[in-house]
Every structure is written in structure tokens, then in C-alpha cells.
Amino acid sequence: MDAKSITCKNILMISLQVGNGNSRGHMNPLISVAQQLVAWGHRVHWLALPHNMPVDVVKQLTSDGIEVIDSPPLSSERVKKPAELAKLALDTEKNWQAYQSFLLDPIEEQLDETMKKIKAIQPDVIALDTIVYTGKIAAHLLHVPYVGICAGLKLLGGPDLHPDYMGNLTPLLPLRAMIFKKYRMNAHFRLLEAVSPYANVVFTTKDFVMHQSIPNHTFLVGPSMPLQNRGGEGKITLPQIKHRPLIYMAFGSVLSKEPLADLINPLLEVASMLDMDFLIVSEYFSANPIDLPPNVVIEPMVPQLEVLNKADVFITHGGANSIMEGLSYGVPMIVVPLSSDQPLQGRLVEEAHVGITIQRKDFTSDSIQQAIRSLLDPQSPYHHHIQSIQQAYARQNGRVNAAHIILEEGSKHVRTSDHRSNW
Secondary structure (H helix, E strand, C coil), X not given: CCHHHCCCCXXXXXXXXXXXXXXXXXXXXXXXXXXXXXXXXXXXXXXXXXXXXCHHXXXXXXXXXXXXXXXXXXXXXXXXXXXXXXXHHCCCCCHHHHHHHHHHCCHHHHHHHHHHHHHHHCCCEEEEECCCHHHHHHHHHHCCCEEEEECCCHHHCXXXXXCCCCCXXXXXXXXXXXXXXXXCCCCCEECCEECCCCEEEECCCXXXXXXXXXXXXXXXXXXXXXXXXXXXXXXXXXXXXXXCCEEEEECHXXXXXXXXXXXXXXXXXXXXXXXXXXXXXXXXXXXXXXCCCCCEEEECCCCHHHHHCCCCEEEECCCHHHHHHHHHCCCCEEECCCCCCHHHHHHHHHHCCCEEECCHHHCCHHHHHHHHHHHHCCCCHHHHHHHHHHHHHHHCCHHHHHHHHHHHHHHHHHHHCCHHHHC
């Protein structure tokens, strides 16, 4: 399908915004797709649920030509602060409560207002993060076609929450079933993701996920990399890194505020013994400075794509966005799953032989050194596999492919019926 031959579409992006902090893992892949759609001349709106996005992200999206819509009001008792959410996410006994707070609790309070906003926009199609239940219910009730955008790889997970998710999330399932029954929806889920009956996209290729099962109407489109600068990611003067080689550690925008001393300290011990450079992203330790070996730099935030272009090993929590970007730049990874679906990504990294997964309790100076040396060894199989997948990712432009699918669904629906007649 030639995107330029399609009449201008009115598209609504609905993304997950966890708490009042950053949710870069859910935003970045969608930002790239939105940039592509705007570049093709389509009108793109953006609604974050259940919370508004940070001011710097709103400014960035607006500068990209995207019309940002305010999130529906949410009473203060339903709002958990980012610090509280981060602590819950790391608690394997209580982490289901974090998901309840941003997936289920806001639905009844925000649904009517969300539907009003959708009616006001009158989109031809919605690009909907597959974990935003309020958006799914609203689109269903309004008969608006929606393409499920899986910001991670969860649509490819197994039938059970464990072991792909960390902790016990089963208390969520009866609560979710009650809500969808209330709205007479026979929804289909993979892990916590709601599968769209129209189309779904996952930002990977078969080369990486190999034998994982794929739901109906789901397309592996390749990595979603930005069309232009996505902003809001900080700065770093890379020449201060001597690149001999460079070990890069980052644990995502949410967990960056946590001390994570049991992970930072062993890495600092390793850095003091190795003739390598180490770049660590940690908002906590940037605000609470500690003595560092001369070959270590700690920053609160960095332009990750720029850093990955220089890095030789990427130590990550296993967020799907980080995995996608590491593979795109051909950087072998050490995955330390900390919460959420990160065990799924860690397993896929190991199965594809593009990195090593170390459990948090086993993340010691000895295991770190051994993993780094294995990944840097030019004779190891990791180099062959990471280069092979990097080449496969380079052949598939997920940003463009996802944008095509969104437009195709909008065009198909317009050809068969005018959903605005339902409004």
C-alpha cells in the first residue's frame, strides 16, 4: 500500500502513562510511528492514559506536529506516586497492586470522558497500546477500529503469567474478568495484553523470537526507530568516554530513581579492576553522588541510541524497548530482570544467543566479569548471532510497517462502513 495515495487520515494514538513519571518504554516505539504518519501528511492526536505525560514529552510531541489531548481527570486517591509504583513493581508479592492501580482502577472513572474525547476527535482508526484497557473498552463501545500496539513482546508470551512475568499477578485476573464482563466484552488476552481483533503489531522479527506463538491478526514488523530526534533523553559528551571498550548500564526510566545499590556496587567493583569505560544511568546516584573509579561516569539520563552506537556491552533490566534498541545496534546484552515482563525478554535473549541473563541475586562481581569477557570475546557465538539479528532488524522498518498497517485498517473500515454514524 502506498501511504501517499491514501486520503489524509485522522489517527488517535493511545499510550500507557504509568503514574506521573516517565513511561518511555511505552512511548518511544509509538512516537516513531506517529512521526512517520505526520511525515506522510496524516493528522495524529495523542492521548495518554491514565495520566498525562511529562511536560517535556508533550513539548516534543507538539514540535513533531502531534496534537496532544489532556488525559481525563483522575481522583487523587487513585493516583500512586512514581516512587510507590517503583517499590511495588520490585515487590514480587505485591506487584499486582501496581498493575491494578494503572490498568483497572481508573477504568470506571475515566471511561465516559475518554469516550467523549474520542467522539470529539472522530478518528478513522486508533493505534492503541495493548495494555490500556480503558482505551480498548472505549473503542469497542464506539465501534472504532483499533490496531493493537504492543510496546514490548508480551503478545508473544505463553498462556500463563508465570514465568514470563515476575511475581504473582494472578489476583488481577478475576478483577479484570469482572470489568470486561460488565461491558459485555469477550476479550482475548496474551499475558496482560489485550489482543485487537483488527490487527496487532509487535516490534521485532521472527529471527529474534523464533518459535514463539503469534496471535491471530498479529504482525512482526521489525524495530520502531525514530524518524527524527525524540528529545527528552538528556545529553552526554561522549568524547570523555575513551571507548576501550564501553560497558553501558541502564535500567529504564521508572527504576532509574531507585538506589539499586546491589546492582551498582558490584559493577563499580568490576570497573575498578578492568581497563574499560563504564557509563551508568541512575537518577538516584546522580542526585546522591558517590566516589567513583576514574573510568566510570554516572548520568541521570542519556540519549540511549547515541550511546548504544558506541557501546560494546549493554547491561539492562530487560525492558522490551531497551532490548529492541540493543538488537538494532548489535550490542550484546547482560539482562538482569527486575520486574514486570522482563523475565520474558531475558529468556528470549538467552534463547537467541545474543546475551546472558543473570538473576538479581546472582549479580556479583564474579558473574559480571565472566559475562563481560564472554560477550567481548570475538570468537564467542554471541557475535555471530547478534550480527545476524542486527542485519534482520535493519531489513525491517517497524516504524514504516506499523504506520502502513494503521492506515490500512483505517481505510478498510471507511470502505465498509462509516463508524461516525454510530456517534
